[in-house]
Amino acid sequence: MKERPTAQKPREGDQDSRREVAVALTGITKRFGEFAVVDDLNLEIWEGEFFSLLGPSGCGKTTTLRMIAGFENPTEGVISVAGEPVRGVPPYRRPVNTVFQSYAIFPHLNVFDNVAFGLRRARVPKDEIQRRVVEACEMVQLTGFEKRRSAQLSGGQQQRVALARALINRPKVLLLDEPLGALDLKLRKELQLELRNLQHEVGITFVYVTHDQEEALTMSDRIAVMNEGKVQQIADPSTLYELPKNHFVANFIGQINLFSGELESVDGGRVTLRSGEGIKIEALVRNGDTPEIGEQVQAAVRPEKIRFGETGENVCSVGVRQIVYLGVSTQYITEFADGTRLVLYQQNAHDSVGPEVGEQVNVSWDANHCLILGG
């Protein structure tokens, strides 16, 4: 049995043993000079999955992608694609294709010749090339654009050409380096869903690099959150959001309220923590974590899990400082007596009237929604 990647839920572990591994990175370190851009990275990407590498710029996600593609060699460690180690295999012999951030459409060739480029290198017969290029253009809705040059295409169209050009080769793994980064928001949302559907259709493993957490959550089966060359957590989107492993993940994905304090009591998965002046918080411990009484820890709760009133295990009194209307919801920025901030969201679903700025109100949340973060 394969070694399990840092899976969060037992369910994932079961899946793992059934699925084939498309890309495996074992102990990958990449140094430029003294600086480790990627530091002892271990990843298993499963066949047919939409896997995202998510992190701020400089976290090593693009370098990781370029090592899988073969443009960079790892300083240490082994990369395997479809079970075969690829050390020393040049990019043009690897069963992977890349969609570049800049699209890298050949400006001296038209759309047809761009898309056909890979098949021509593989010496595919002419009539088959013709058929497959037409198919590929159809798949990305570029029919009729075959004779155009890249200069005559919009950003979104160039992105589709890049996609068709890569997918037509039927790679084992498709690598995408922030392919939607240069597009405007609306088009980006559209293409996110389109990409996701396309991936389901073709069933090819996608490895997607992005710094946009929302994009990663929307599209991925699983996400590896990276920071400073290290993987912080690998999980499916909802686990990442609901059960972040540490401070970095909690903060990078969505908004979160953090309380620092000392553990007062530990009862199985339930703990109590004393934070600041008079704030006593009941919280949940992640599977496998074993905190001890007296330990300094951080508890985290998402803004949308907090409500006005006294209906949860954790009840606090806060002063409303600022109200921001966000359309679908309203954001309340509140403060404890000691100045600690607490942000909460209320859906704008009903005609309910919220508190005003300056009011002192009670807020509450369930212990189930409050998580003790690991270091």
Place this chain on the structure above:
Amino acid sequence: MAAKAGGPMQKGVGKLPDRALFLFSLLIYAFLYAPILVLMFFSFNSSKSTQSWTGFSTEWYRALLTDQTIHDAFRTSMIVGVTATLIATAIGTLTALALTRHNFRGQTFADSTIYAATVMPEIVVGVSLLVFFVAVFLPLGVELGIVTIVIAHVAFTVSFVTIVVRARLAGMDESLEEAAQDLGAGPVTTFVRVTLPLILPGVMAGALLAFTLSFDDFVITFFVSGVGSSTLPLKIYSMIKFGVTPVINALSTVVLVVTMILIFGGSRLLSRREGA
């Protein structure tokens, strides 16, 4: 830029300085091109005089066509130009690729010496090449002549080609080459199918520049040509020793026109945008 800042309101105010500037520009142009125009003008003069106009004639151009020594000089110039250009373009393009696409020890040194070579005094290059050829080539049985001229021309044009091609390469997105490799093209295929087509305007411009420099060169060629072989500029120089005749005007006009055509062609290629 300055005209835009003024706007229509200021048109009257700017009129006098504008006119003065125009006149000044005109004078600069006259200074640059009047001697050449005079030379071309008198190449069509019917009398032997190069000072007074007596009537239109193409006599001197006909004289050019019938003079066997001029034919030979032209032939030598063409052979030297074409051969040196081909060699210099190949070497210069590869040098540019090495300098932009690879990191190696001594890169900065290589870089600066290539730029330095373009401003090296020609007389120094000429003398040093002569000394070199006499010391190294003569013992090997290679006489001064067309071979040494070609080698000398390659030596002084190669850095110009490198600089021109390099500018083109610097403006090219490197991920295009990565994309080609990613799609299964090996290094050679990537160069032939992607890199070369994209830098071709730069390579052609470099080649035209190299040919122009070779075709016009006098100083360096003068040192390394030896006896038997003479290029057009050397021929003109030797003819002048026996007095200025309209034939020289005609010959100079021909050299000038060829050069101008090449330079215009080169600058058009250089201004061509990627993918156009």
